[in-house]
């Protein structure tokens with residue numbers, strides 16, 4: 398049985414209370430909205446991408462501790478990454494949370510993102526953790542409709 | 551856990567023993583995440599007593615057949631039980647005739663039947679439809695669609711900060727253009743019990759009909775549609791200890807008879823030629839196709855169960871339990887109660903500090919406590935109170951003060967995590 402401490406790790410609580418990169422951005426060249434219709438959580442993501450590199454990224458929105466911390470940690474990690482690196486981070490993150498369990502590899506190569514590994518034991522909260530990431534993927538691929546946690550995959 | 555002598559007093563005076571009744575509900579006797587289950591999500595759906603589960607099994611093991619069309623024994627039995635359940639519903643609601651009881655899939659379909667059939671035929675451009683600010687989405691959206699289609703206006707009766715329906719505002723909003731008023735009897739997000747008797751009286755004075763969404767009412771209080779004089783009354787079986795997939799629309803005979811059918815096909819017709827079809831009588835005119843036979847029969851079993859426990863005893867017991875829960879939550883530092891109407895039933899919504907309801911819901915779940923965390927399909931209510939969501943504890947007669955204590959104790963744990 399997994400513990401609440403696995404889900405609400407210190408770093409997650411910290412980022413949820415003091416989200417990094419929180420605010421809007423006037424000179425963003427990519428933005429996207431994310432929405433979780435089940436709980437009403439909303440998120441807006443701003444990206445400044447130059448020569449295929451994410452120079453700056455910010456977000457605004459209201460959500461639970463998991464979704465806020467996930468957006469905060471994500472924005473921290475994305476700065477300076479290329480679009481390809483961002484896409485591969487998405488895949489790694491998504492796999493960690495929704496893929497089959499592999500104790501050997503949990504958290505490896507994920508840096509700070511590893512604190513979200515515990516989310517996979519809380520199926521009701523997976524969408525909270527992935528909302529920011531889906532929104533980011535929409536933003537870089539130039540999709541205009543809001544990323545919704547309820548899209549049929 | 552402390553003993554509460556008051557609980558015993560209540561049992562003595564009203565004769566409802568929750569511990570004995572809990573034995574009738576198999577699902578309650580399990581551990582969730584290693585803790586005894588505390589089920590406080592009854593407004594979402596209620597648990598099923600053994601007698602309801604048995605009715606389903608018995609039907610499929612002994613009687614399964616199609617209704618109204620067989621000359622053989624099983625079809626006869628299925629038809630008898632299916633129609634028998636209808637008379638149980640009729641008596642339960644105090645309706646004059648069983649033809650006024652229409653089986654639907656649930657409250658949502660009942661409301662949609664009224665908007666699609668009665669609404670299309672009776673609401674026109676410039677007409678007005680009144681709903682309240684505390685409706686479930688299923689009593690908002692069908693009216694929105696109807697009004698948009700017809701060029702009619704949807705008007706909203708406001709509520710106050712306690713979540714109470716404002717009767718004087720309602721009176722002001724009623725006009726000669728008001729065709730129908732649709733309100734919930736009990737609000738699922740706030741627990742407010744609405745003054746439906748007065749609402750009906752005032753509407754009728756202006757020549758408007760009234761639909762009451764009773765989804766959250768029937769399991770907690772005696773409803774008598776004739777004494778209320780409402781024109782339509784809707785509820786869902788699954789919120790009154792019956793199965794999902796079945797619900798009821800009550801309508802006054804004269805109104806139902808004048809309404810065009812909604813869906814068409816088998817069972818709803820008397821005679822079909824390629825030139826003309828004669829529709830069947832009530833209630834079959836509104837029950838096209840093979841109905842949900844097993845679940846209708848099990849709904850009958852659920853209502854019989856409720857009748858045996860007694861709605862008076864249920865109401866008194868739950869009133870005491872809700873008062874206790876409200877008092878304990880209100881005394882908890884950092885709790886904001888949402889929905890503090892004077893007259894309430896079985897629901898308490900709240901938030902704790904700035905902890906998101908989903909996070910609180912997860913902490914409670916890990917302690918085996920099931921609550922709803924979200925907007926409760928009532929986003930306009932959330933907007934009215936300036937929140938995106940709440941945690942909602944909703945009670946049934948099988949809940950106890952000891953369970954309320956566990957809920958409150960777990961709030962301490964949540965505060966530690968998110969401190």
Ligand SMILES: Cc1ncc(COP(=O)(O)O)c(C=O)c1O
Nearest residue numbers: 656657658686688734738765786
């Ligand atoms: C007040 C109210 N109305 C309508 C509904 C819809 O009921 P159903 O989903 O069973 O159709 C609900 C259910 O949550 C409710 O609480």
